[in-house]
Amino acid sequence: xxxxxxxxxxxxxxxxxxxxxxxxxxxxxxxxxxxxxxxxxxxxxxxxxxxxxxxxxxxxxxxxxxxxxxxxxxxxxxxxxxxxxxxxxxxxxxxxxxxxxxxxxxxxxxxxxxxxxxxxxxxxxxxxxxxxxxxxxxxxxxxxxxxxxxxxxxxxxxxxxxxxxxxxxxxxxxxxx
Amino acid sequence: xxxxxxxxxxxxxxxxxxxxxxxxxxxxxxxxxxxxxxxxxxxxxxxxxxxxxxxxxxxxxxxxxxxxxxxxxxxxxxxxxxxxxxxxxxxxxxxxxxxxxxxxxxxxxxxxxxxxxxxxxxxxxxxxxxxxxxxxxxxxxxxxxxxxxxxxxxxxxxxxxxxxxxxxxxxxxxxxx
Numbered sequence: 001x002x003x004x005x006x007x008x009x010x011x012x013x014x015x016x017x018x019x020x021x022x023x024x025x026x027x028x029x030x031x032x033x034x035x036x037x038x039x040x041x042x043x044x045x046x047x048x049x050x051x052x053x054x055x056x057x058x059x060x061x062x063x064x065x066x067x068x069x070x071x072x073x074x075x076x077x078x079x080x081x082x083x084x085x086x087x088x089x090x091x092x093x094x095x096x097x098x099x100x101x102x103x104x105x106x107x108x109x110x111x112x113x114x115x116x117x118x119x120x121x122x123x124x125x126x127x128x129x130x131x132x133x134x135x136x137x138x139x140x141x142x143x144x145x146x147x148x149x150x151x152x153x154x155x156x157x158x159x160x161x162x163x164x165x166x167x168x169x170x171x172x173x174x175x176x177x
Numbered sequence: 178x179x180x181x182x183x184x185x186x187x188x189x190x191x192x193x194x195x196x197x198x199x200x201x202x203x204x205x206x207x208x209x210x211x212x213x214x215x216x217x218x219x220x221x222x223x224x225x226x227x228x229x230x231x232x233x234x235x236x237x238x239x240x241x242x243x244x245x246x247x248x249x250x251x252x253x254x255x256x257x258x259x260x261x262x263x264x265x266x267x268x269x270x271x272x273x274x275x276x277x278x279x280x281x282x283x284x285x286x287x288x289x290x291x292x293x294x295x296x297x298x299x300x301x302x303x304x305x306x307x308x309x310x311x312x313x314x315x316x317x318x319x320x321x322x323x324x325x326x327x328x329x330x331x332x333x334x335x336x337x338x339x340x341x342x343x344x345x346x347x348x349x350x351x352x353x354x
Contacts, residue, residue: 014335015213017194034353036192039216041228041310049226049312051218078349085353129306133218135226137310156333156343159189161351166333167344172255174338176211176262 002103005118006144010046011177013072013118013143014038016166018154019081021071022052026061030102031089032113033058034081036157038070043177046140049121053134057089062136066124067108070140071116075153075165080115082161107141117149140175179280182295182322187223188354190295190320191215193343195331196258198248199229202287203238207279208266209290210235211258213334215247220354223317225299230311234266239313243301244285247317248293252330252342257292259338282320291342294326 005013014020022033037051048070052059062068073081080098087094095102101114104119112119121144126137156164182190191197199210214228216284229236235284239245250258257275264271272279282298289296298321305312333341 009336012334012339015194016333016335017192017213017343035272036194037217039226039228040214041312047310049216051216078347082349082351084352091246105239133224133314135218151341153344154341156193158193158346159186159354160187161349161353162346163349164193164331164346165344167342169335169339169341170255172259172338172340174259174262174337176259176334177336 001145002119002144005145007143008044010120010140011040011043012025012145014048015040016154017156019157021073021081021084021116021176023056023069023071023110024058024061024065024067024114026065029093030095030111032084032094032100034085037150041137045055045125048140050136050138051069051134054134056143059134063130067110068122068138069108069112070120070122071113072118072154073116074149075155077115078155081155090115098133107164112144116144117152119144121151128135134161179296179321180324182320184223184317184320185221186246187297187317187320188217188220191225193331194333195249196292196334198250198261198293199235200246200248200290201235201238201244202286203242206236206270207272207288208234209261209271209277211262218314225315225317227313227315228311229313236311239301240304240307242286244287245299245315246282246285246287246289247296247297247299249331250292250293251326252332254292255332255340258332259311289321294323294329296321310342
């Protein structure tokens with residue numbers, strides 16, 4: 001069961017650099033895209049930069065709907081993540097083909113992926129870098145987490161199908177946020 | 178001994194989301210900053226987006242010099258990385274205090290950190306998002322790697338001094354670059 005997650009802590013989910021699944025809802029069926037080119041831009045409200053190529057089906061839906069969910073998968077889902085990366089939503093109903101479950105979001109129309117341990121409901125707040133760089137600026141409106149996953153084994157793309165799996169977490173005295 | 182690393186493969190070093198150390202050289206001594214808010218923007222030449230707060234000493238040096246090195250540390254250096262994150266170059270000579278070794282870069286004046294397993298010499302190519310977001314766009318001009326580190330145990334910041342250490346790498350058939 002997912003719980004509401006404080007917006008002030010969202011940066012800690014994305015800052016380690018996991019591959020994420022971006023869900024969008026356009027006029028047709030909802031779509032899923034695998035993405036690892038993203039970064040935090042601000043803490044609270046959480047602002048996220050995302051690179052979404054204009055060759056991707058998600059690009060057009062996101063430009064039009066201005067909403068998406070950033071879903072964070074763990075290693076159990078790695079085959080489905082690669083499947084989503086290898087196919088296009090123009091031809092494939094990815095929720096159906098990869099056996100993923102939609103849940104309704106609370107603030108937007110794009111669905112959450114139930115199997116992912118965290119879900120971030122986002123709206124596009126700045127499109128000025130889209131034309132030159134395919135760079136969308138998103139604000140996270142609402143975050144959800146599976147509280148049972150304390151040390152999520154997120155996946156981190158090293159290129160050409162090589163994924164680093166998150167290892168142990170250590171804690172050091174730090175003044176950094 | 179570091180070897181030249183193909184620019185076409187640089188994305189695979191940053192895409193997994195490691196904490197990096199950014200070195201700059203201004204009029205005074207060279208400086209080091211810990212950073213994890215970065216993302217790939219293009220493959221080749223490699224273009225990287227970096228968030229550098231205007232409260233950081235590095236911000237002013239980078240704006241003026243328009244050059245930096247992105248150095249990628251592994252877990253052996255985690256205390257030094259946290260040390261760099263907890264101090265300011267305005268007051269501290271971080272190379273001296275943390276016992277890190279400078280090597281000359283080939284294209285720019287900012288130094289490489291010898292102890293890091295990879296080093297990316299960068300120039301600033303776009304400052305248009307600096308005023309609003311503290312977002313610098315960099316081009317990687319030259320990359321170096323320690324070829325002995327096949328599965329680098331990079332560190333990934335989860336917030337407030339918690340670091341995920343890179344675990345095993347798995348390989349799946351993927352059409353993704």
